[in-house]
Amino acid sequence: MTTITEGIRHTDLTRLEEILRSTGYFYEFEIRVALEIADETISKGTEKSGYYWLKVTDENKIIAFANYGKDGFSTHSWELYWIAVHQDSRHKKTGSALLKTIEEKVIKYGGKILWAETSGRPLYASTEGFYKRNGYELQASLKDYYGLGDPKQVYCKVLQ
Secondary structure, three states, rough: EEEEOOOOOOOHHHHHHHHHHHOOOOHHHHHHHHHHHHHHHHHHHHHHHOEEEEEEEOOOEEEEEEEEEEOOOOEEEEEEEEEEEHHHHHOHHHHHHHHHHHHHHHHHHHEEEEEEEEEEHHHHHHHHHHHHOOOEEEEEEEEEEOOOEEEEEEEEEEOO
16 A cells, blocks of 8 residues: 655655666756755755655555645746656556645645646656646747757646
């Protein structure tokens, strides 16, 4: 049975790194940034860091996580910074359940729109499909943003 819980602990960091590496999607610097954000949240707390975390656990093992927060330059927009499911747990609707929980929490906090960015490389076609299946619309494509031939795809969903 899977459960979704809030928060992040120092003991979670190794597993978060394992999840990110298992996907084969992320650049090394992206993995470092995710762990730095986790460290910042652990040391400062959610209130001061502005980062919210959710974890999906199955049989006492984290199989997925997400990180999101309020956009400080908007009255109502929130950002999905990270969402990752361990390769061994993909295609079980875990990511969709996690995303739905984030949307519910953002609405509870007064948010109206959730923004998500991803790469436009062919490797990320399944990620873009994930966002589209979950009601997100492509708002912008920034050519060569992450690197040559690697555009930034910006998706959003207006929350009810």
